[in-house]
Amino acid sequence: MNTMTLDAAGQAEPVQPKAVEQDTVGTQTKVRETVGKPFCDSAKLRMRNVNVFYGEAQAIHDVSLDIGRNEVVAMIGPSGCGKSTFLRCLNRMNDTIEGCRVEGELSLDDEPIYGAKVDVVPLRARVGMVFQKPNPFPKSIYDNVAYGPKIHGIASRRAELDEIVENSLRRAGLWNEVKDRLDKPGTGLSGGQQQRLCIARAIAVSPEVILMDEPCSALDPIATARIEELIDELRENYTIAIVTHSMQQAARVSQRTAYFHLGHLVEVNDTETVFTNPQHELTEAYITGRFG
Amino acid sequence: MQTPTLFALLLLLILVAYGTGFSRAVAAARTSGGLRKLASLPSYYGLHTALWCGLPALLLLGTWLAFDDAIIRALVMNGIADKPDTIAGQNLLYAQVQNLAAGHLFGEASPQVQAAAARFTELRNGSRNLQAALSLILAIGLGAFTVLRFSPQLRAREKVEKVLRGVLIACACAAIFTTVGILLSVLFESLRFFQAVPITEFLFGLHWSPQMALRADQVGSSGAFGAVPLFTGTLMVSAIAMFVAVPVGLMSAIYLAEYASKRVRTFAKPVIEILAGVPTVVYGFFAALTVAPFIRDLATSMGLQASSESALAAGLVMGIMIIPFVSSLSDDVINAVPQSLRDGALGLGSTKSETVRKVVIPAALPGIVGGVLLAVSRAIGETMIVVMAAGLAANLTTNPLESVTTVTVQIVTLLVGDQEFDSPKTLAAFALGLMLFLSTLVLNFIALHVVKKYREQYD
Ligand SMILES: Nc1ncnc2c1ncn2[C@@H]1O[C@H](COP(=O)(O)OP(=O)(O)OP(=O)(O)O)[C@@H](O)[C@H]1O
Ligand SMILES: [Mg+2]
Numbered sequence: 001m002n003t004m005t006l007d008a009a010g011q012a013e014p015v016q017p018k019a020v021e022q023d024t025v026g027t028q029t030k031v032r033e034t035v036g037k038p039f040c041d042s043a044k045l046r047m048r049n050v051n052v053f054y055g056e057a058q059a060i061h062d063v064s065l066d067i068g069r070n071e072v073v074a075m076i077g078p079s080g081c082g083k084s085t086f087l088r089c090l091n092r093m094n095d096t097i098e099g100c101r102v103e104g105e106l107s108l109d110d111e112p113i114y115g116a117k118v119d120v121v122p123l124r125a126r127v128g129m130v131f132q133k134p135n136p137f138p139k140s141i142y143d144n145v146a147y148g149p150k151i152h153g154i155a156s157r158r159a160e161l162d163e164i165v166e167n168s169l170r171r172a173g174l175w176n177e178v179k180d181r182l183d184k185p186g187t188g189l190s191g192g193q194q195q196r197l198c199i200a201r202a203i204a205v206s207p208e209v210i211l212m213d214e215p216c217s218a219l220d221p222i223a224t225a226r227i228e229e230l231i232d233e234l235r236e237n238y239t240i241a242i243v244t245h246s247m248q249q250a251a252r253v254s255q256r257t258a259y260f261h262l263g264h265l266v267e268v269n270d271t272e273t274v275f276t277n278p279q280h281e282l283t284e285a286y287i288t289g290r291f292g
Numbered sequence: 293m294q295t296p297t298l299f300a301l302l303l304l305l306i307l308v309a310y311g312t313g314f315s316r317a318v319a320a321a322r323t324s325g326g327l328r329k330l331a332s333l334p335s336y337y338g339l340h341t342a343l344w345c346g347l348p349a350l351l352l353l354g355t356w357l358a359f360d361d362a363i364i365r366a367l368v369m370n371g372i373a374d375k376p377d378t379i380a381g382q383n384l385l386y387a388q389v390q391n392l393a394a395g396h397l398f399g400e401a402s403p404q405v406q407a408a409a410a411r412f413t414e415l416r417n418g419s420r421n422l423q424a425a426l427s428l429i430l431a432i433g434l435g436a437f438t439v440l441r442f443s444p445q446l447r448a449r450e451k452v453e454k455v456l457r458g459v460l461i462a463c464a465c466a467a468i469f470t471t472v473g474i475l476l477s478v479l480f481e482s483l484r485f486f487q488a489v490p491i492t493e494f495l496f497g498l499h500w501s502p503q504m505a506l507r508a509d510q511v512g513s514s515g516a517f518g519a520v521p522l523f524t525g526t527l528m529v530s531a532i533a534m535f536v537a538v539p540v541g542l543m544s545a546i547y548l549a550e551y552a553s554k555r556v557r558t559f560a561k562p563v564i565e566i567l568a569g570v571p572t573v574v575y576g577f578f579a580a581l582t583v584a585p586f587i588r589d590l591a592t593s594m595g596l597q598a599s600s601e602s603a604l605a606a607g608l609v610m611g612i613m614i615i616p617f618v619s620s621l622s623d624d625v626i627n628a629v630p631q632s633l634r635d636g637a638l639g640l641g642s643t644k645s646e647t648v649r650k651v652v653i654p655a656a657l658p659g660i661v662g663g664v665l666l667a668v669s670r671a672i673g674e675t676m677i678v679v680m681a682a683g684l685a686a687n688l689t690t691n692p693l694e695s696v697t698t699v700t701v702q703i704v705t706l707l708v709g710d711q712e713f714d715s716p717k718t719l720a721a722f723a724l725g726l727m728l729f730l731s732t733l734v735l736n737f738i739a740l741h742v743v744k745k746y747r748e749q750y751d
Pocket of ligand 1: 054059077078079080081082083084085086097132
């Protein structure tokens with residue numbers, strides 16, 4: 001696990017502010033090519049030349065990226081740069097937004113994600129998602145977690161279901177807090193508990209890929225540590241893409257880090273490289289906290 | 293002085309008071325250095341003065357107008373030596389006096405009436421003058437007093453807002469008192485009815501034929517006031533209506549909210565809501581002239597006995613009428629379910645219909661139930677369609693092909709035409725009204741409660 005921190009990175013590589021200001025002006029011309037290592041050999045998810053439009057406005061510009069098997073890729077970047085939009089392409093959640101259009105080649109295990117013949121239902125069962133805002137169903141805690149296994153017929157007997165529910169809640173670090181009130185509504189939990197409930201709900205269907213959109217933004221440090229531990233644990237079997245605003249978190253949990261800027265993928269590199277020796281001025285400026 | 297003139301004068305005084313208060317405040321602000329030195333904005337000082345000038349005077353005037361007629365009448369009638377014993381006779385005599393005073397009386401009036409008329413005119417003029425004088429003095433006095441008492445430290449805004457709050461409370465109370473008033477009057481009339489007909493007979497009697505004898509020796513003179521056939525009739529028609537309206541309304545709401553494209557929605561929603569704007573009498577003759585004969589022919593062709601007016605016809609058409617209620621209320625609550633819940637379900641790999649069935653509808657259910665209950669109370673209260681399509685016969689039956697009658701229809705038939713207002717026949721209408729009022733009240737209460745619960749969940 002990478003334990004590099006932002007401060008260490010920032011002090012290690014002081015940068016001239018002057019150079020950055022010139023570059024931010026020239027972003028549109030400079031960010032044609034993604035620098036670093038956007039591709040890998042054993043790709044689970046493969047994205048090529050992805051463009052996303054909301055009506056007329058383009059939110060993602062020509063992004064190419066691989067996410068490898070058993071790899072955690074962190075996505076960082078200033079607010080509004082398109083991280084969530086990009087993440088939502090991977091399990092076609094953008095389909096629910098009217099006027100949203102995705103172009104490019106995206107594939108999961110070399111099978112296309114977009115296309116007239118593709119059924120989104122099994123796709124989304126394979127590519128699970130934890131949303132930016134906790135969104136528990138207005139059902140009991142138990143039913144929230146059991147929802148996915150039930151609709152996919154994963155558990156046929158009650159005992160199996162009980163086991164899945166308990167297991168998922170334990171891994172999300174919520175079991176001890178809720179084991180005595182599984183029949184109480186999930187909406188009655190605190191914000192942080194709700195988010196962990198949503199994580200438990202997502203892992204209960206055992207997806208192959210888990211997309212996490214700022215899963216820890218509402219969590220306290222202890223719960224955050226628990227989730228980060230979970231991510232580490234999940235990596236043995238799953239592929240994970242995580243959006244985060246905490247660079248410490250990106251540094252702690254991910255193998256590679258992707259830096260987005262105004263809809264462009266500026267740099268992808270091994271996490272350690274990104275935080276100690278960023279190759280693009282924009283990345284450098286962002287991680288040293290000078291803008292964004 | 294005539295009352296309208298007085299009102300106009302008071303209005304003028306109020307405007308003057310506003311202007312004076314306003315300019316006093318502006319002047320004070322100018323001398324003491326800016327509006328910020330005042331405790332409130334100048335318009336509040338204006339309003340404050342205007343309220344003090346106008347409100348007490350208007351209240352006095354209102355009370356006066358409410359009571360002066362009664363007092364004058366009492367005084368005039370006391371002055372008449374030999375007056376008739378009956379109330380009707382006294383009313384007649386007083387009307388004569390008033391007419392004479394207004395100069396409308398033709399023919400000879402007795403000296404007694406003439407004296408009374410003179411006294412009436414004198415009292416009325418005195419009353420009007422006194423009322424004008426008192427209210428003007430009050431308005432000018434209090435207005436001037438407020439202007440004199442003006443100081444920049446006066447917290448005019450707080451005082452004005454207190455009065456405004458009082459006005460708002462009074463308006464809210466008016467609505468409540470009206471409801472309570474209606475309830476009480478219906479209640480008292482019903483109690484009179486229950487003196488004539490025992491309440492147990494009304495509630496549990498199986499036979500309804502509300503005739504009263506004109507002569508004591510008439511054959512079949514006693515009416516029967518057992519309301520059970522009406523209750524079952526109402527229940528059956530409403531049940532049939534809900535049987536149509538709930539599934540159709542709910543499904544169209546689900547289609548509109550979840551499946552329809554934006555273009556279809558902007559077109560279809562108003563069209564469905566037009567259904568709610570069709571007058572019920574139009575539905576009524578549609579039911580009576582088209583649906584009821586159709587049902588009768590259909591039943592006959594299947595070898596069933598059907599009357600030409602049936603509960604089924606009324607219920608079906610009423611159901612169609614209620615569809616927009618159910619659908620637009622459900623549509624609103626379904627739309628209020630946050631998109632994030634749908635995303636959550638879809639993100640776990642649910643199909644669209646699983647998302648709707650297992651997440652969206654359960655989340656919206658309390659609101660939908662509230663809407664359906666409101667629709668039920670609408671169905672129970674609906675009259676016109678049932679009058680035209682269900683018939684008037686108070687049959688105690690569970691066969692929807694027979695004609696039935698409902699509580700509302702009987703209220704109408706009991707009260708149309710010339711009626712005495714103290715026979716059990718007319719009073720029965722109040723008892724029925726009371727039952728109707730109570731049941732819809734309970735339904736609305738439950739519905740609002742449920743809807744409120746639902747709101748709390750997402751706010
Ligand atoms: N539903 C939508 N309709 C139109 N434009 C949208 C929509 N969602 C996002 N956008 C636009 O797309 C761009 C990228 O948004 P996105 O939500 O992906 O940013 P983000 O990087 O996730 O930001 P944050 O860190 O604040 O979550 C923004 O400019 C945003 O305004
Ligand atoms: Mg986001």
